[in-house]
Amino acid sequence: MRRAEQGPVLLYHRLVVWLLFLILLLPLAGTLLYSLATSWSATVLPSGLTLKWYLALWSDARFLSAFGHSLLVCFGALLLSVLLILPLLFVVHYHFPRLDGLMNVLILLPFAxxxxxxxxxxLQVYGSGPLPLIxxxxxxxxxxxxxxxPFMYRAISNNLLALNLRDLMDAARVHGASTWQAAFWVVLPNLRKGVMVALFLSFSFLLGEFVFANLLVGTxxxxxxxxLNNMRxxxxxxxxxxxxxxxxxxLLFTWAANRLNKDLP
Structure with missing residues (x-):
């Protein structure tokens, strides 16, 4: 009897979820259709479809340059994050596990x-002087x-907690590996999925960052x-x-991060 009652309730919940999904998708679908329209003014549907706007976009040297700048800055920041955070996380989780709570507070300070x-x-510090970086x-x-x-720290930290780091390191050292050999050859390969999830999520967020880019570098x-702001x-x-x-x-990078996240131990 309960199963019979759960069927209509489950169907109702699914219909509500799909209805909300369609409502959220409508603005994006309208934007996609407008980007493919030859003209769309006084009619319900566009008068025709074309790819000329995408061809104009991807043949625009200014757009390609801006896109390349974004990729360069994002990849540079993520590379710096990996090089600094991986050793820090290893030291904290292996040698000073009690500091993990303090680190969780400190990494949230950029959002404060x-x-x-x-x-x-x-702008005040780096606008002039010995390091004019603006x-x-x-x-x-x-x-x-x-x-x-914060994205990098939490994703990799969760992966480290799932590994049982101390037992893994002890097993590697029993077989003759030094601490850093065990960290590089045993622990690091087991962190590749956590690192990839952190990179994809961080990249998706950084690619859309506007405030720092507009105020500190502009055109x-x-x-x-x-x-995008200048072409409005x-x-x-x-x-x-x-x-x-x-x-x-x-969407592509977020999907990749979600797929990797499902495979994490």
């Missing part, structure tokens, strides 16, 4: 200060490193989000193609 406030302080990609790499830090080192007064079809292209890349 609004990006606008941080940008004003950075307008260069180096200032963005440093800022993006602090933004990616002097135009990134994808700054380019151009053709709506062109901007829609840009938004859909950006959404596609973010």
């Amino acid at each position: 200060i609004p990006p606008v406030v941080s940008s004003v302080g950075l 307008g260069t990609p180096w200032i963005l790499i440093g800022c993006y490193f602090t933004v990616a830090l 002097r080192y135009e990134t994808l989000q700054v380019y 007064n151009s053709s709506g079809h062109f901007n829609s193609a840009l938004v859909i292209s950006y959404f596609f890349f973010v």
Whole structure:
């Protein structure tokens, strides 16, 4: 009897979820259709479909340059994060496990200060003097490193907790490996999925960052989000193609991160 009653309830819940999903999907579907329309003004549906807006976007040297700048800054920040966080996490979890609680508080500090406030302080410090970094990609790499830090730390830390690090290290040392040999040849390969999840999630977030990029570099080192902001007064079809292209890349990396996350031990 209970199973018979659960059937209509489960169906109702599924219908509600799919209805909400369709409502959330409607703006994106409208943007996609507008990016493919030749013209769309006084009619319910566009008068025709075309790929010329996407061709114009991907043949625009300014867009390609901005996209390359975003990739360079994101990859630089993520590389710096991996090189600094992996050794730090190993030392904390293996030698000083009691510090993990303190580290969980410290890594959230970048989110405690609004990006606008941080940008004003950075403008004062690095706008002149011995390190004039404003307008260069180096200032963005440093800022993006602090933004990616919580994502990287938590994803890799969770992976380390699932490994039972101390037993794994003890087993490797019994077979003659030193501490750093065991960390490099035994622990690191077991962290590859956690690292990949952290990289994909961080990249998806950093690719859409606008405040730091706009205030600290602007058009002097135009990134994808700054380019999108500067092109807001151009053709709506062109901007829609840009938004859909950006959404596609973010969706691709988020999907990859979710797939890897399901396979984590």
